[in-house]
Amino acid sequence: MAEAAFKSLRETADLRHLRQIIVGLDEGVILIDPDQSLLWANDAALAMHGVGDIAELGATVDEYRARFQLRYRNNHRVEADDYPIERVVAGDSFSEVVVEVTVAGEESPRWVHQVRSLVLNDADDSEPACLVLIIQDVSARFEAEDRFEQSFNANPAPAIICRLSDLRYVKVNQGFLDMTGHHRDQVLCRTVYDIDVLRGAEKRDLAKERLGEGRTVPQMEAELELPDGSTKLVIVAGQPIDMGDQPCMLFTFADLEPRRKAEGALRHSEERFTRTFQMAPVPMAIGARDGHLLCEVNASFTQMTGYGVTEIIGRPLGDVQLWESDATRRQIEAAIDGGRDLRAHEARIHARDGAAIDCLISTEAIRLGDDACVLWAFQDITQRKATELELVEAIEAVMKDTSWFSRSIMDKLARLRAPQTDAQGPGLDDLTARERDVLGLICRGCDDKTIARTLDVASNTVRNHVARIYAKIGVNRRIAAVAWARARGFDGEGVAVDKHQRETAA
Structure with missing residues (x-):
């Protein structure tokens, strides 16, 4: 019946050939009689509605409306008079109307159609001879846009999109709103000049040029102005994209404000440390952990x-010859290289004029910026050491006979004179058996006469043995020899002492 109506409608050759022209088009085409009958549809139009022939599409406009429900992209239902098929019958001319199409009885739309109208008139008649509905299936495009929209909104990275034709913002995600404190309505429809995302950019001129050309804006630092008048340091970059058929620019951001605050706090901390370091009354230095180079010294x-x-x-401290000896330098550097901090380590250093300075040295591993460093602290104990030695010498001058001292006093005097005797160097094995006997009796507090009587030798022989012992172990005083022996666990207990001397000592 529809076929007969179609033939009666078309008396001219042009209309008879119309079907042959549109049958193979990718766009869907529906021909409608002015009396609201659906005359014919090409295969593309049928496929876009999921039907196989014109009868399933509907014989009339009313049947079509009953079988397919339309709504706009904003989820508002299309009223009956606003159906594109109704509007074309009413003689309305329109283009690019986008609707979602749902099959009657179903809840979710199956397709998204972009529809435009066409009215065909006879050459000699102003009345329409045929009404045409031209349909494009844009479901894939809008599905992609929906996926992008969901991803854009869900992405925690701040982002905003502006239209290139007028530089107005058309989309903004929650990440940008959270970062800046703006409200969505305050952003949308405003321009790049109103909310300047390139404010204070290090390459602002380049960014504006690229934006005007619709080209990629490279990453650069900028300062966004916030609603309260403060600013936020960010990294901004722009990427051209298409939203529908409109060229746009997608701006993405990385919030650098936490980094700036951390750097500011670190800078203030370092400034406080530097002031304290420079004003400290204790001699201090900062050195590189790698290479033992000094980076900073204070006034003290x-x-x-x-x-x-x-x-x-x-x-390097070795080149400066700060340390008294290479052995001292190697010992200290080995401790630092091994990750150990020194605490009140006694060592001797040399001043620039060559003077010897006895110090207690402490170190602490620290970080300055990204560098591993060592903080040195030196306590000058030269005067204290001199006072202690003067005390020892005074005691020795008054009390020439060491037999007057108890064993505990001898030990204290030995520690006082040589608190950090190096166990390396000459050892007991370097002494002869007779020299060890003499040294043992010295450790037990015997004078030269007692040693001579105990060993049954002359006093000159004892003095010669004592001189050789001093030369071998590198000392020149009796108490230093005792300290040397005690440091090696030798106290002379195995040497027999003359009975008369034992009674005298008791």
Whole structure:
């Protein structure tokens, strides 16, 4: 019946050939009689509605409306008079109307159609001879846009999209709103000039040029102005995209404000440390952990050593010859390289003028910025050591006879004179058996006469043995020899003492 109506409608050759022209088009085409009958539809139009022939599409406009429910993209239902098929019958001319199409009885739409109208008139008649509905299936495009929309909104990374034609913002995600404190309505429809995402950018001119050309804006630091008038440091980058058929620019951001605050706090902390370091009355230095180079010294250090800042900074301590000996330097550097901190380690250093300075040295591993460093602290005990030695010498001058002292006093005097005797160097095996006997009797508090009587030798022989012992172990005083022996666990207990001397000592 529809076929007969179609033939009666078309008396001219042009209309008879119309079906042949549109049958193979990718766009869907529906021909409608002015009396609201659906005359014919090409295969593309049928497929876009999931039907196989015109009868399933509907014989009339009313049947079509009953079988397919339409709504706009904003989820508002399309009223009956606003159906594109109704509007074309009413003679309305329109283009690019986008609707979602749902089969009657179903809840979710199956397709998204973009529809436009066409009215065909006879050459000699102003009345329409045929009404045409032209349909494009844009479901895939809008599905992709929906996926992008969901991803864009769910992405925690701040982002905003502006239309290139007028530089107005058309989309903004929650990440941007959270970062800036703006409300969505305050952002949308405003321009790049209103909310300047390139404010204070390090390459602002380049960014504006790329934005005007619709090209990629490279990453750069910028400062966003916030609603309260403060600013936020960010990294901004722009990527051209298409939203529908409109070219746009997607701006994405990385919030650098936490980094700036952390850097500010670190800088203030380092400034406080530097002030404290420079004003400290204790001689201090900062050195690189790798290479043992000094990076900084304070005023107390230069005052103690006599080295100026330019003379010692950037040089290994071994080259400066700060340490008394290479053995001392190697011992201290080995401890630092092994990750150990020194605490009140006694060592001797040399001042610039060659003067010896006895110090207690402490170190602490620290970090300055990204660098591993060592903080050195030096306590000058030269005067204290001198006072202690003067005390010992005074006691020795008054009390020449060591037999007057008890064993505990001898030990204390030995520790006082040599608190950190190095166990390396000459050992007991370097002494002869007779020299060890003499040294043992010295450790037990015997004088030369008692040693001579105990060993049954002459006093000169004892003095010769004592001189050789001093030369071998590197000392020149009796108490130093006792300290040397005690450091090696030798106290002379195995040497028999003359009975008369034992009674005298008792």
